[in-house]
Structure formats: C-alpha cells, structure tokens
Amino acid sequence: MSFLKSLFLILGLVTGAIASPALAQSEPETLRPLINELAKGKYAETEQQIGALAATGDPAVAPALKALSEGDLFFRKSDGAVFIAEKQGKSYNLTDPLTLETAGEAGRREVKKIKVNNKLRRVIRSALGSLTLMASDPKVRRQAAVAIFKAKDPDGIEALDVALAAEEDEGVRRVMEQARAAAVLNSDLDETQKLDAVATLSDMGNRDALSLLLSVRASSEGAVQSAASDAVTKIEKSIAAWDAAQNIWYGVSLGSVLLLAAIGLAITFGVMGVINMAHGEMVMIGAYTTFVVQDVIRTSMPGLFEYSLFIALPLAFIVAGLIGIAIERGVIRWLYGRPLETLLATWGISLILQQAVRSIFGPTNREVGNPDWMSGAFELGQMTITYNRMWIIVFALLVFAGLMLVLKKTPFGLYTRAVTQNRRMAASMGIRTPWIDALTFGLGSGIAGIAGVALSQIDNVSPNLGQGYIIDSFMVVVFGGVGNLWGTLVGAMTLGVVNKFLEPYAGAVLGKIFVLVFIILFIQKRPRGLFALKGRAVEA
Amino acid sequence: MMSSFLFRAMDAKAGLFLAILGAAIVLIPAGNLLVPETSPFHVPTYAVTLMGKYLTYALLALAVDLVWGYCGILSLGHAAFFALGGYAMGMYLMRQIGTRGVYGDPVLPDFMVFLNWEHLPWYWYGFDMFWFAALMVLLVPGALAFVFGWFAFRSRVTGVYLSIITQALTYALLLAFFRNDMGFGGNNGLTDFKDILGFDIQADTTRAGLFAASGLALVLCFLICRSITRSKLGKVLVAVRDAESRTRFLGYRVEHYKLFVWTLSAMMAGIAGALYVPQVGIINPGEFAPANSIEVVIWVAVGGRGTLVGAVLGAVLINFAKTWFTAALPDVWLFALGGLFVVVTLFLPKGIVGTLSSGWTALRQRKISARYEAGSDQPPSPAPHSPGAAANVSPRTENTAPNASGAAKPQPAE
Numbered sequence: 001m002s003f004l005k006s007l008f009l010i011l012g013l014v015t016g017a018i019a020s021p022a023l024a025q026s027e028p029e030t031l032r033p034l035i036n037e038l039a040k041g042k043y044a045e046t047e048q049q050i051g052a053l054a055a056t057g058d059p060a061v062a063p064a065l066k067a068l069s070e071g072d073l074f075f076r077k078s079d080g081a082v083f084i085a086e087k088q089g090k091s092y093n094l095t096d097p098l099t100l101e102t103a104g105e106a107g108r109r110e111v112k113k114i115k116v117n118n119k120l121r122r123v124i125r126s127a128l129g130s131l132t133l134m135a136s137d138p139k140v141r142r143q144a145a146v147a148i149f150k151a152k153d154p155d156g157i158e159a160l161d162v163a164l165a166a167e168e169d170e171g172v173r174r175v176m177e178q179a180r181a182a183a184v185l186n187s188d189l190d191e192t193q194k195l196d197a198v199a200t201l202s203d204m205g206n207r208d209a210l211s212l213l214l215s216v217r218a219s220s221e222g223a224v225q226s227a228a229s230d231a232v233t234k235i236e237k238s239i240a241a242w243d244a245a246q247n248i249w250y251g252v253s254l255g256s257v258l259l260l261a262a263i264g265l266a267i268t269f270g271v272m273g274v275i276n277m278a279h280g281e282m283v284m285i286g287a288y289t290t291f292v293v294q295d296v297i298r299t300s301m302p303g304l305f306e307y308s309l310f311i312a313l314p315l316a317f318i319v320a321g322l323i324g325i326a327i328e329r330g331v332i333r334w335l336y337g338r339p340l341e342t343l344l345a346t347w348g349i350s351l352i353l354q355q356a357v358r359s360i361f362g363p364t365n366r367e368v369g370n371p372d373w374m375s376g377a378f379e380l381g382q383m384t385i386t387y388n389r390m391w392i393i394v395f396a397l398l399v400f401a402g403l404m405l406v407l408k409k410t411p412f413g414l415y416t417r418a419v420t421q422n423r424r425m426a427a428s429m430g431i432r433t434p435w436i437d438a439l440t441f442g443l444g445s446g447i448a449g450i451a452g453v454a455l456s457q458i459d460n461v462s463p464n465l466g467q468g469y470i471i472d473s474f475m476v477v478v479f480g481g482v483g484n485l486w487g488t489l490v491g492a493m494t495l496g497v498v499n500k501f502l503e504p505y506a507g508a509v510l511g512k513i514f515v516l517v518f519i520i521l522f523i524q525k526r527p528r529g530l531f532a533l534k535g536r537a538v539e540a
Numbered sequence: 541m542m543s544s545f546l547f548r549a550m551d552a553k554a555g556l557f558l559a560i561l562g563a564a565i566v567l568i569p570a571g572n573l574l575v576p577e578t579s580p581f582h583v584p585t586y587a588v589t590l591m592g593k594y595l596t597y598a599l600l601a602l603a604v605d606l607v608w609g610y611c612g613i614l615s616l617g618h619a620a621f622f623a624l625g626g627y628a629m630g631m632y633l634m635r636q637i638g639t640r641g642v643y644g645d646p647v648l649p650d651f652m653v654f655l656n657w658e659h660l661p662w663y664w665y666g667f668d669m670f671w672f673a674a675l676m677v678l679l680v681p682g683a684l685a686f687v688f689g690w691f692a693f694r695s696r697v698t699g700v701y702l703s704i705i706t707q708a709l710t711y712a713l714l715l716a717f718f719r720n721d722m723g724f725g726g727n728n729g730l731t732d733f734k735d736i737l738g739f740d741i742q743a744d745t746t747r748a749g750l751f752a753a754s755g756l757a758l759v760l761c762f763l764i765c766r767s768i769t770r771s772k773l774g775k776v777l778v779a780v781r782d783a784e785s786r787t788r789f790l791g792y793r794v795e796h797y798k799l800f801v802w803t804l805s806a807m808m809a810g811i812a813g814a815l816y817v818p819q820v821g822i823i824n825p826g827e828f829a830p831a832n833s834i835e836v837v838i839w840v841a842v843g844g845r846g847t848l849v850g851a852v853l854g855a856v857l858i859n860f861a862k863t864w865f866t867a868a869l870p871d872v873w874l875f876a877l878g879g880l881f882v883v884v885t886l887f888l889p890k891g892i893v894g895t896l897s898s899g900w901t902a903l904r905q906r907k908i909s910a911r912y913e914a915g916s917d918q919p920p921s922p923a924p925h926s927p928g929a930a931a932n933v934s935p936r937t938e939n940t941a942p943n944a945s946g947a948a949k950p951q952p953a954e
Contacts, residue, residue, distance in 0.1 A: 510716075521691070523692075
C-alpha cells in the first residue's frame with residue numbers, strides 16, 4: 001500500500017470529510033504544533049510528520065513543505081520553532097511558515113537546517129500535489145493538475161483519483177482526467193487502463209497530447225500502440241485545422257490593421273481622387289495624440305489610464321481632421337483634377353509633418369501603454385487570441401461600418417457623393433462644394449488619426465510610423481478598387497490572410513515581396529482593382 | 541546618320557548648357573590636379589567627388605524627365621534602376637578587392653566569408669571583368685524595365701496606378717536586397733572598394749576621372765534625350781502624354797513608344813547608379829527606398845519637367861542645398877525640402893526652367909505683336925520647339941476639367 005493511500009485513509013478517518021476538502025481549513029495556530037514537529041526525529045519520522053501535515057488538507061502548510069524540499073526550512077535551537085530561512089550575509093532572515101510574515105533574524109548558530117533526502121523530497125512532492133489538488137481555489141487545483149500532467153508522475157494517480165471523486169468543477173475535472181491519463185501511460189498499469197488513457201488524450205487533441213502519444217507509440221506495443229497511432233493521426237488532423245484557423249485569425253488581424261490604415265485613404269484617394277501621401281503622417285499624428293493623452297493622464301490623473309484610449313479617440317479624430325482640413329484648404333484645393341501633383345505636394349507636406357513631430361517629440365520611439373483590457377490573451381480551442389489584436393479587429397470593423405453609415409445615410413454623405421460625381425451639377429443644386437471637399441478630406445484624415453490610436457497599441461510610435469503604412473495602404477486601395485469601400489475591406493482582408501499564409505513557407509519578408517509582386521501582376525489583369533467601377537465615366 | 545541624329549539635338553540653348561557642362565568637365569579636374577593646393581583656385585578632392593555625385597543625380601533626373609516630362613509616365617521607382625546599376629558596378633568593384641579584404645579570400649567577398657558561403661553564387665560570375673559589369677549596368681535595369689513595362693503598358697495601366705505599382709516594384713526590391721541570403725551583402729550592402737580598372741579608387745586622379753566620366757555620360761545622355769524629344773518620336777511621346785487615347789486612335793502603337801523610352805530611361809538610371817557607386821564608395825539597399833525615387837521627381841519638378849536642362853539644374857541645385865542644409869541646419873532640411881515641394885507644385889508648376897523659358901517666349905511674342913501692330917511684320921506665330929511651352933500643355937489641358945477624375949466617379953454601388 002503506497003504512502004498516499006494510507007495518507008488518504010488517515011485523512012478520511014480523521015476528518016470524515018474527503019468529499020469536501022475545502023472544509024479542511026484550519027487556523028494557523030492549530031497547524032503550528034504539527035509543523036514544529038518537523039524539527040524532531042529522523043527521516044522516517046519526518047516522513048510521517050509530512051504525512052500528518054498533508055492529512056490536514058490545508059493549503060497553508062504547502063509553503064513549509066515546499067521550503068523543506070528545497071532545504072530552506074530551519075528550526076530555532078532555543079525553542080524548536082520552525083521557520084523558512086533565507087541566508088543574508090552571516091545571519092538568516094526568518095519567515096513564519098504559516099502566515100508568511102517576517103519573523104526577525106537569527107544568527108548562524110541559533111538555527112539548524114531540517115535535513116531531507118531524495119526519498120523525502122518525493123514524498124513531499126506528492127503531498128504538495130495532493131494538497132494543491134484539494135485546494136479550495138479552482139485555479140490552484142487546475143495548476144496542480146497541469147503540473148502533474150507535465151511531470152507524468154505515476155505516483156500522482158492515487159491523489160488524482162481522490163481529487164477527481166471530490167471535484168465538482170467540470171473544467172478542472174477534465175484537466176485532472178487528462179493529467180491522470182498522462183500519468184497512467186507513464187505507469188505500469190494494465191492495458192485497459194492505458195487504452196482509456198489514450199482515448200482521453202485523443203479527445204484532448206492538442207500538441208501536449210500529441211507529443212505524449214508519440215512517445216507512447218514509440219515505447220509501447222500491441223493494442224495500446226495501435227490506439228496511440230490512431231489517436232496521433234486524429235490529433236495531427238485537428239492540429240492542422242487549428243493551425244489553419246490560427247493563420248486565418250492572424251491574417252484577419254493583419255488585414256484589419258491594413259484596413260484601418262487604408263480606409264481613410266480610400267476616402268481621399270478613392271472618393272475624392274486625391275493621392276494623399278501625407279496620409280501615413282495623419283496616422284502618426286493619431287498615435288502621438290494617444291501618447292500625449294496618456295502622458296497627461298500619467299502625470300495628473302492616473303486613475304483614468306484604463307480609459308485613455310477612449311479619450312484619445314475623439315481627440316485624434318479632431319486633431320488629424322483639423323490638420324487635414326487645413327491641408328485641403330491650403331494646398332489641395334488648388335490641385336483638384338491633377339492627381340500626380342497632389343501626390344507631390346502632399347509628399348512635401350508629409351516631410352514637413354514628420355520633421356515637425358521629430359522636432360517636438362524627438363526622433364526616438366515613444367512609449368504608449370496598453371490598458372489592462374488591451375493586454376493579455378486567452379485560449380480559444382487551440383488558438384491563442386491576444387486581446388489587443390481582437391479589439392483592433394472589432395474596432396476596424398466598427399470604423400468601417402460607421403464610415404459606411406456616414407456616407408450612405410447622412411446628408412453629409414449624400415453631398416459628398418453628389419460632389420464627387422458631378423461637381424458642377426451639385427454646385428448648381430446649392431451644395432457648397434468647397435466645404436464638402438474640405439470636410440471629406442477632414443473625414444479621411446480624422447479616420448487616419450483614429451487608426452493611429454489603434455496602431456499605437458501594436459506598433460512603435462515614432463516619426464516614421466506613417467511611412468511604414470503608406471505603401472501598404474496604397475496597395476490595399478489599388479487592389480480593392482478605387483472608389484469603393486467594400487473593395488477596401490475585401491482588399492485589406494485578402495492581403496492580410498494571403499500574407500499570413502505565405503509566411504510559414506516563405507518567411508515574413510519574402511511573403512511580403514510575393515504579395516507586392518502579386519499586386520503588380522494583378523493590376524495588369526485588372527487595372528482598376530478588384531471591384532472596378534464600370535462605365536464610360538471611368539475612362540475620363 | 542548618327543551625326544545628323546545628334547546634330548538635331550543642338551540649338552542655342554542646348555549649346556549654352558553643353559558649353560557650361562563641358563567647361564565644368566575640363567576645369568574642375570584641372571583645378572584639382574594642376575592647380576597647387578595653396579592657390580585660391582584649387583578645387584579640393586572632396587568637392588570633385590561631391591560634384592561628381594551631383595552629376596550622377598543629374599543623370600538620374602534626366603532619365604526621369606524623359607519618361608515623366610515627355611511621356612507622362614510618373615515613375616516612383618526609378619531609384620530601383622539606379623540602385624540595380626549601382627549594384628552591378630558594386631559587384632565588379634567587390635571582385636577587384638581580391639585578397640585585400642578583411643578575410644583575404646581571393647574569390648569570395650568578405651560578407652560571403654562571414655556568412656560561411658562556400659562558392660560564389662552563379663550570378664556573380666563574370667563580374668571580375670569590367671566589360672561584363674558594364675554590360676550588366678545597362679542590361680539588368682533595362683531588362684527589368686522592359687519586362688515591367690511590357691506588362692504594364694500593354695494592359696494600359698496608366699497615371700496614378702502606374703506610379704503606385706512602380707513604387708511597389710522598388711519597395712519589393714528594397715525588401716529583397718535587405719535579405720542576407722540574397723548574396724548582395726544584406727543591409728550592409730557592398731563597400732570597402734579598392735580599385736577600379738586597376739586605378740586606386742581613393743586617388744585624386746581617379747576621382748577626377750570619375751567626375752569627368754560622369755560629366756561625359758551626362759552630356760551623352762543629354763544629347764540622346766534631346767535628339768529623341770526633338771524628333772518625330774518625341775512629338776508622338778508628347779502626344780501620348782497629352783492625349784493617350786487620341787494618339788492610339790490615330791493609329792500609333794502607344795505601348796511601343798512608351799516601352800522604348802521607359803527602357804531607355806531605366807538604362808540611363810542604371811548608368812547613373814554605376815557612376816555613383818565608385819564615387820560614394822558604398823551601395824546598400826537603402827538606395828531602393830521609395831522616398832529616394834520621389835525625391836528625384838522633386839528635382840525634376842523644381843527644375844522644370846519636360847525641359848531636360850531643368851532636370852539637371854534641379855538635381856544639382858537641390859542636392860547642393862541638401863549638402864549645405866544637412867551640414868549647417870540639419871533639422872531644417874526636411875522642412876525646406878517639403879516646403880519646396882508644396883511651393884513648386886502650387887506656384888511654379890512649370891519649374892524654374894519652364895517658367896523662365898515661357899516668360900522669355902511671352903516677352904518675345906509681345907515684341908513681335910508690337911511690331912505687327914506697327915504694321916511692319918508678319919502675324920505672330922507660336923515659337924516652335926519651345927520645350928517650356930510644350931511642357932505646360934499637360935497641366936493646363938488637365939485643368940480645363942476641374943476635378944476630372946473626381947467628377948468621373950459614379951456613385952458607389954448601392
């Protein structure tokens with residue numbers, strides 16, 4: 001009979017509460033005598049004392065056991081009290097093993113280390129495993145099960161069986177079953193047990209299970225081996241599917257970044273026929289607005305940090321939009337109908353804006369923080385989804401929908417379309433065309449600005465930020481087809497996904513080169529993009 | 541026949557320009573090599589190199605002016621041809637180092653030894669011979685331009701779309717040349733050159749020689765461009781620029797004309813790059829940057845597109861200003877350059893030379909009409925062969941329909 005079994009028998013007899021280990025919580029002071037017992041006796045007695053400690057089922061004893069196995073547990077010679085001690089120069093810093101509060105210092109001669117050997121370490125590990133498996137916090141229980149899964153320790157099977165009987169949380173229970181299966185496969189139990197374990201792992205279906213099953217396939221024989229190899233094939237298939245899904249996710253995520261960068265350009269270039277080379281700088285201005293907002297918040301009202309992006313969004317829209325209107329009024333309005341010259345003039349403006357930002361904020365990257373809800377990641381099946389990418393996708397789609405609504409459902413959108421289709425007729429109908437031009441350009445620039453807020457979360461905020469996006473944005477607009485926002489959406493998503501699918505085979509840079517060459521060739525086939533406008537007017 | 545072809549290029553204005561350029565080619569090296577250093581007329585070697593660099597830029601600008609000013613193809617990718625020519629020359633210079641490299645390998649350039657390459661890649665074969673490298677300086681940019689133009693012009697990619705995909709072209713090359721496994725030295729590029737044609741590349745005489753070679757190449761390319769633009773071919777090009785469909789309907793194979801000047805222009809850019817590299821001593825992927833191509837367009841726009849002389853003048857002036865600004869007021873340079881762009885497109889759409897020459901034409905017209913009104917002369921006729929007058933046709937005709945491209949957009953699909 002193994003040690004753990006006897007342990008749990010004792011536990012059952014003493015408390016009669018195996019089914020609810022969480023109840024077995026006790027006050028530190030009732031545990032202290034048990035812990036102090038560790039200071040006495042030889043290895044065999046220590047083993048029993050560890051058993052007694054584990055039998056309390058109280059996670060509070062875990063730090064002491066952990067310290068014991070690492071050789072950090074000491075007792076004071078004067079009164080036999082046990083402490084976790086850390087060497088500090090010539091003396092030791094003492095920590096209370098139960099409350100984990102500091103308990104003063106002790107000289108080198110005043111304390112003595114409690115000795116452990118390898119056998120005891122193993123006992124402690126199992127005891128720790130079972131203690132944490134019975135912890136009241138489901139997260140701790142899950143972690144304990146994951147640890148056993150990784151260790152594949154056959155000694156953990158009994159503890160897991162007990163814990164499984166008591167477990168009520170479905171998710172933790174599954175992890176425990178998987179851990180048990182991993183341990184079973186590593187033990188010398190009989191074939192039926194192992195077949196069950198293979199089935200459990202096969203249902204698990206991720207890379208961890210795959211590597212386990214691969215080693216099982218290599219080391220076992222007969223029915224277990226064939227079951228394992230079946231399971232391996234099944235898992236490999238599912239992993240391939242999940243990989244594809246992950247690639248699509250990355251692609252959509254890249255696509256939404258492209259969409260954000262390009263959608264403002266789609267208005268100024270696609271709707272107005274103005275090639276705005278300073279578009280990237282509008283994105284940059286949005287990112288710097290975020291930086292300034294966060295800077296102000298950091299120094300004056302730190303509590304608002306979580307909302308900094310919501311404050312930055314309207315500000316970035318207004319700042320970039322106003323600069324856009326100024327550019328339109330100052331320069332572009334003289335150049336309508338001469339797209340190549342707007343290209344040159346706006347390139348000049350982009351140089352000026354870059355240098356202005358460099359003069360004000362310095363040439364180096366600026367630190368823009370992620371709020372809590374933008375950082376971290378979660379697992380969906382076997383995909384890892386980071387929150388910042390997810391919110392950027394959501395945000396890009398919202399911006400797209402919002403822009404569509406503005407252009408289709410508001411009077412301003414109606415006027416914009418009227419002016420871009422037939423300026424003279426629109427003017428005759430009483431629309432103030434110069435105003436509409438300025439506002440449309442401001443809208444495109446403002447959207448670039450809010451794109452900058454989003455991009456500041458995933459990219460370096462530096463004076464060159466805009467330059468990095470301008471070529472990609474043009475590719476998206478040209479690929480999608482000028483003058484069509486749906487084309488921009490489809491173009492951005494297609495290029496994003498294609499890029500991400502090429503990357504595993506070609507590498508990031510080569511993948512990007514392929515995409516560029518692909519666009520160059522595509523333009524030959526469809527010189528007006530994916531969603532080309534048709535009709536006589538296009539040729540003009 | 542060739543001489544008559546080149547003879548057509550000559551007139552008073554071109555003569556003046558060539559005289560100035562010729563004087564520079566003779567006087568600057570002479571001032572460097574023959575005048576003693578103590579004399580106030582001595583030209584320091586760094587100045588010779590600097591001006592040699594300007595001349596190669598001028599040649600690049602000339603190439604851009606040929607396609608943009610006369611054929612209406614706004615290339616935002618000419619830096620690609622420039623850099624390809626430069627790489628071809630750089631590969632030759634790299635092979636001339638021999639065992640004098642850091643690793644002393646007689647065959648492999650330093651960066652290949654560093655990256656543990658075993659053999660010279662096949663595309664490096666032949667670059668130990670100057671004639672082969674010189675051939676490649678013409679052929680590589682020419683072939684790329686031919687293939688690119690073949691596709692682009694046949695499928696009638698024009699205007700803004702063409703500009704954007706030329707930018708994509710140079711950007712793709714930029715990314716490619718940054719890769720270490722391309723065999724062109726990755727982001728460090730090719731450098732540490734020693735000899736060219738057996739002469740020490742650092743020597744004063746070689747520097748002067750390279751300057752003179754750049755000047756001669758510029759003269760030669762100028763004559764070729766000028767004879768093209770003044771020939772019937774040039775008239776067709778201007779027709780393509782101003783009304784492409786109309787020219788096509790008249791029976792001209794527009795794409796052939798475009799392909800010809802486009803490829804020729806790319807080769808000129810290649811020559812410019814090849815002369816640039818030995819003078820600055822390095823070629824790296826940064827030369828492919830789209831921003832470089834756009835900057836060339838600015839030189840041409842400032843000098844005056846469609847004037848040839850203007851392109852040269854713009855390149856030299858702006859680069860001189862750049863050298864001065866980046867040394868004296870580095871922070872102001874981008875403001876100045878950006879401001880120049882805006883001012884030139886808004887107020888000087890014909891550039892310096894274009895404005896001056898149309899001012900000159902207008903003045904002469906007024907004199908002639910004054911004489912006509914006095915009843916002593918023939919009725920006025922527009923001055924023939926005035927490049928400035930030809931150049932301003934394009935913006936004006938485009939301008940008659942304000943927001944032509946914008947007005948053309950039908951409603952987005954409902």
